[in-house]
Every structure is written in C-alpha cells, then in structure tokens.
Amino acid sequence: MGLKRTAVSIVLAGIFIVYMFGYPKSARIIPPANPDDPPRLPEGQQRNVLIIGGGLAGMSAALELAERGYQVTIREADSVLGGRLHTRPVERLGQTFQVEHGFHGWFHNYYQFKDIRERLDIDKNFQTWGSNFFKWRKYLPEEISSWGPYPINILGIVINSQNLGIVSAMMNQGPMADLMNFDMDVVYDKYDQYTFDEWAKLRNLDTTFYDVMLRPALSVTLNEENTLSAAEMLMYSHFYFLSDSQADKREITRMDYGSAIINPWAERLTKLGARIEVNAKVERLLVDDKTGKIIGESSHPEEKYDHVILAPNLQGVEEILTATLKVDSPAKQPIQKILKNVSQLEIAPLYKVLRAWFDKELENSGSAIFLQTPDFDPVSAIGQYHWHEKESEEWAKKTGGSIMEFHLYDWKFGDVRDEDIWGLIAPTVKEIYPEMFERDFKMLAYHVNSYENFPSFKKGLQQYRPNATYPSQCGIPNLSFAGDWLRTSYPSALMERAVSTGREAANHVLLSDHIRQAPFKVCPSHGPGNRFSSVTFS
Incomplete structure (x- = not known):
C-alpha cells in the first residue's frame, strides 16, 4: 500500500511539474552553413592542415577534415595522445598497467562524442554506469539512480x-x-x-x-x-x-581509455592519411609576410599549411602566441588582440589523482564503482577500477586485491612528494572507508598524476572566453581554436566541449574552402519551462 501511495504521489507531482514548468526541449541540429557545397575536396585538390595538440579537440578536428580528403598533420607536445583521456603504461608489481588521467563518465548529451564513437565503431567498449553513490560527513549516504x-x-x-x-x-x-x-x-x-x-x-x-x-x-x-x-x-x-x-543517463568504458577510445581513433586517422607526431612541441607560429596568414610553425619551417588549428590546453595556446609575437609580422596586431583576451583567462587549482594497488578488497562494494565525497577534502571521489575495467578486474581476481583511485581535486598541500600523499590523505580515507583500516589493507604500489592545466571557470571570465573562430574574427582567417577552455553558443561541458569545438574549428576550415560543413546535434539552450522569469539580483 505504501509503495502504491508513493507511486501515485510521484505521478501527481510529475504532472504538476510538467504543467508548471513544461517538458525538456528536443535536441536541435545546427545545419551546415553551406549545404550545397561538395561533401569532400574534389579529386586533385590538396589542402594541408596543421593541428597543434593531440587531445580530444585536436583529434576531433582531424577526423572531420581527414574524412573529407584533407592532408592533416597533428603535433602533440606530450609523449601520448588523448589530452584528458591520455593513457600511459606504468610498471607496477611486475606487470604493465595502462593508467589514465583520471575517471570519466560519458553522458547521454555527449552528442558529438557519440557520433565519433559510432564512426569509430567503438560503442562495444562502453557499458552502462547505473547508480551514483555519495557520502557526506553531515548527511546520510545516498545512492542516486535515474x-x-x-x-x-x-x-x-x-x-x-x-x-x-x-x-x-x-x-x-x-x-x-x-x-x-x-x-x-x-x-x-x-x-x-x-x-x-x-x-x-x-x-x-x-x-x-x-x-x-x-x-x-x-x-x-x-x-x-x-x-x-x-x-x-x-x-x-x-x-x-x-x-x-x-x-x-551515463556510461563508462570497459577498459582503459587508450584501448577503448584513443588508439582506435588514432588508427582511423592514420588509415585516412593523417600524420601524427608525439613529443613534438610547437614553439611559435610562422606568419606569411604578405598575407598575414599562419603558414606553419618554427620547428618545421620548410612545411607550409593552408590552415592551422590551435588545440593544446590554455597554457599551450598562450605560450605559442606569446612566442609568435616576439617576431615582427603583419599578424602582430591581431595576435595582440587575441592574447589580450586569452591572457585574462585562468587555470584551476592544482589537483592530483592517486591510483593505489591494495592487497584486499572492500566487502560488498561492487556497486560503488565511483563514490563522490564532497565533504571529505581533499578526497573528492574514489573509483574502484577492479569493478569495471578489464585489466584491473583480471589482476584483482588473480591476487584478491583491489585497485582504487583517489581524486584529490581540492588539493591544498602544495606539490608534495608522491610518496607522501597517502600519509596525508589516509586519515580522511579512514573516515570514508574505515573497513580499509580495520582490516589492515596494505598498499602494494601506487601511481600519482599531478595536473595544473584545467581551465578555470571562475566568475567574470565569460566575457574574455573566445570561441573557436575568434582568431579569424581578429584578422587571421586561417587560424582557429579548439579546446575545453573555449565558449560555445550552445550548452556543452568537459569532453563534449572539447570535441564540439574541434568540430567547429574543422567547420571553419571547410567553409573557407567551400566544402560542406559537418552538422551539429546540440542540447537546447532553454530549460523545460518558460512561464516564470528569473528574479534579478538587487
């Protein structure tokens, strides 16, 4: 009877909310601005594009252009591709583990990312991520599911x-x-x-x-x-x-992100003729003295490009443009204008991710793949990789141990030695999972990722945040941006913003060459209701 009353209450309350606030708007399609242009470069016509940055944004732009017949070169400063999805081989306990940047989920509204997944035929590498678990100091634990x-x-x-x-x-x-x-x-x-x-x-x-x-x-x-x-x-x-x-609704991968996403993506680009270079840091851009266009970069002055897409992180963009300014050129004024805005943007605080191998496994914890702990600074979340990722699962079955990842987003201890991190966070972990200390879990190995490269979205910065085509608006027609630090005209965030701006940058190239742009499926820019108006702060 109680369940029946609860169900009736939910339905009635739902009817009330829909009546008062409406229903979510449908996703919309942004069509090509040039639908009558050909879908790819005509036979015999060649266009060279340099993409600086091999993260999600750069790889997204590369896929759009390589599929349409462009000669694409990706130069990535790091030793691996993927940006915030990068995966590195780490030797621990006599075995090579593929260790990622940190835990990520894929959401229903990641429309551009889902389109890329379908084109790469990698949907089989994903699985449903059901309930989301939370633990607080001052509230009861929550299991939230949709x-x-x-x-x-x-x-x-x-x-x-x-x-x-x-x-x-x-x-x-x-x-x-x-x-x-x-x-x-x-x-x-x-x-x-x-x-x-x-x-x-x-x-x-x-x-x-x-x-x-x-x-x-x-x-x-x-x-x-x-x-x-x-x-x-x-x-x-x-x-x-x-x-x-x-x-x-959300998903997680069945394996490490390199195997699940980045490697198949890179393989597809290579098959399409793209040239991918890692450990290839770009210092500055080269500018044509007559046209003011960007024609290449300083480490390969012999190479000439029709288009350049800047897709490193925010610091990388600022460094490259600052170095380019030191050489007098017709593009000096536009670059100064671009930098005036870009330099106003900031980087989020230092954060760390500790992955640890333990000799035991938490009891009855299989459902809590990812536990968020908002009250337990500096531990923001804990992931249990042996419950969802193939490589970690196989190791745990063989040893009886566990592989856990501690996300330390609000890190206030400074850049301490990696070996000291567990000692600093252990008292907090004990509050979250006392069982680990009651059963005397032994840490067998660890790996630490430290980052200070995530864009800040602090108040007041939106006025300075450029979009993908801002360099063109400033007077450099063949230069565009891509990255999660940019703004979009539609709702987007994190990985979806990266791949979306990559597609926007590619579309800027396609439009200028009279090749049909790629369409966009995006979230609506309005909420479910439009009967009430928000109250302005006084």
Whole structure:
C-alpha cells in the first residue's frame, strides 16, 4: 500500500511539474552553413592542415577534415595522445598497467562524442554506469539512480533520498525558476558576475538541497565553489540533468581509455592519411609576410599549411602566441588582440589523482564503482577500477586485491612528494572507508598524476572566453581554436566541449574552402519551462 501511495504521489507531482514548468526541449541540429557545397575536396585538390595538440579537440578536428580528403598533420607536445583521456603504461608489481588521467563518465548529451564513437565503431567498449553513490560527513549516504521519463526520474531521486523531501525541494522556487527556465544567454548576462555559492545564498537555496543535489556536481569542474561562476554551474545543471528527458543517463568504458577510445581513433586517422607526431612541441607560429596568414610553425619551417588549428590546453595556446609575437609580422596586431583576451583567462587549482594497488578488497562494494565525497577534502571521489575495467578486474581476481583511485581535486598541500600523499590523505580515507583500516589493507604500489592545466571557470571570465573562430574574427582567417577552455553558443561541458569545438574549428576550415560543413546535434539552450522569469539580483 505504501509503495502504491508513493507511486501515485510521484505521478501527481510529475504532472504538476510538467504543467508548471513544461517538458525538456528536443535536441536541435545546427545545419551546415553551406549545404550545397561538395561533401569532400574534389579529386586533385590538396589542402594541408596543421593541428597543434593531440587531445580530444585536436583529434576531433582531424577526423572531420581527414574524412573529407584533407592532408592533416597533428603535433602533440606530450609523449601520448588523448589530452584528458591520455593513457600511459606504468610498471607496477611486475606487470604493465595502462593508467589514465583520471575517471570519466560519458553522458547521454555527449552528442558529438557519440557520433565519433559510432564512426569509430567503438560503442562495444562502453557499458552502462547505473547508480551514483555519495557520502557526506553531515548527511546520510545516498545512492542516486535515474529511472523513468522526465520528471519522474528527478522526482524519484528526491523522494528516494535519505536527506531530501519533495516539499523542501519544491520550496526552492527562486533557484528552481533559474534551473527550469534556463536561458543560456540570459543566465550568462545575469549570473556570470556571481559565484555559485553567492547565487545559492542570494536565491535562498535550501542548504540541504544545495549540498546534496548541486554541490557534488561542482567538484567535477575542478573549480572551487567560492570562485566558480554561477552561470557556468547553472549551465552544467541544465546540460547534465534538465536538457533532455534522459540527460542523466551515463556510461563508462570497459577498459582503459587508450584501448577503448584513443588508439582506435588514432588508427582511423592514420588509415585516412593523417600524420601524427608525439613529443613534438610547437614553439611559435610562422606568419606569411604578405598575407598575414599562419603558414606553419618554427620547428618545421620548410612545411607550409593552408590552415592551422590551435588545440593544446590554455597554457599551450598562450605560450605559442606569446612566442609568435616576439617576431615582427603583419599578424602582430591581431595576435595582440587575441592574447589580450586569452591572457585574462585562468587555470584551476592544482589537483592530483592517486591510483593505489591494495592487497584486499572492500566487502560488498561492487556497486560503488565511483563514490563522490564532497565533504571529505581533499578526497573528492574514489573509483574502484577492479569493478569495471578489464585489466584491473583480471589482476584483482588473480591476487584478491583491489585497485582504487583517489581524486584529490581540492588539493591544498602544495606539490608534495608522491610518496607522501597517502600519509596525508589516509586519515580522511579512514573516515570514508574505515573497513580499509580495520582490516589492515596494505598498499602494494601506487601511481600519482599531478595536473595544473584545467581551465578555470571562475566568475567574470565569460566575457574574455573566445570561441573557436575568434582568431579569424581578429584578422587571421586561417587560424582557429579548439579546446575545453573555449565558449560555445550552445550548452556543452568537459569532453563534449572539447570535441564540439574541434568540430567547429574543422567547420571553419571547410567553409573557407567551400566544402560542406559537418552538422551539429546540440542540447537546447532553454530549460523545460518558460512561464516564470528569473528574479534579478538587487
């Protein structure tokens, strides 16, 4: 009887929400600007493109262009491709393990990424990621899963929560109006000057609702809550939860990211004739004295290119443009204009990822593939790789051990020695998983990744954030950007923003050469409702 009443309550509440706020808008297609142009370069016509940066953005641009007959060269400064999906061989315990940058999930709204997956025929390398687990110091643990169509999925999360209630959730009318009536242009105009924390306070958001439903998502941005733009976080919330009736459905890979994604991608590019070079750092660009166009880069002055796509991380872009400015050329003024904006952008704080091999396995923990721990600084999340990744699973079955990864996004200890990290975080891990210490888990080996290269999305930066074609707008027609630090005119985030801007950069090349652009499937820029308008801060 209780279950029946709960089901009826959810349905009635769902009808009310749909009536008041509407239903998620459909994904939209951005068609080519030149639909009548040919789909690939005509026979005998050659165009050379240099792509600087072999991460997701650069590889995305390369795939679009190589498939259309372009001669593509990728130069990557690192020893491996993939950017934030890079995978490196690490020797531990007499075995070579493929260790990634960190844990990633693939969401329903990653439309460009899904299109690439289909073209590479790698969908078989992915599996459903079901429940999401959370643990707090001051709240009860949560297992959050999505079932049923919108808004039943959202209501189910609230009603099944150990910490939330449907009444308290519905009381957050101001914040709910901002979320349900999301308008991308309006939100950035109104809220980019506020941090997400300031927005929550000024909109009188219920503390429990903020902590349980919204704050965990903040940690994956690698930005601190007292700096992150409210507009950016509202866009995240729309993109991942409210932009589609299935928006929160997600997947993980069955194996390491190199084997699952990057290696097949590189193989396809090579078959298409692309030239891929790693350990190939680009110092500066070469500019044609007559036209002001970019024609190559300084380490290979003999090579000439029709188009150049800058797709390293933000620091790489700034370094290359700064070095290019030191040589007098017709492009000096446009590059100065570009750098004036780019140099205003910032990098998120240092973060570390510790992967550890233990001699034992947690009991009854198989469902918690990834546990988010927003209250347990500096431990933001813990992944159990032996429960979902083939190589780690095989090692765990053979040894009885486990392979766990500790994401330390809010790292405040400075750049300490790798061997000291476990000692610093062990007291916090003991609060999260006391069983590890009660059963005397022994760490057999470890590997640490340290990064200070993730873009900051702190308040006030959107006005400086360029789009993919900004260099052309500044006067360098054959140069474009690609990367997760850029802005897009539609909702996007993280890996999807990287591959989307890569496609945008490729489309800029295609349009200039009168080759038909690739279409885009993107999230709607508006939330489910449009009956209420958000209240402006006074």
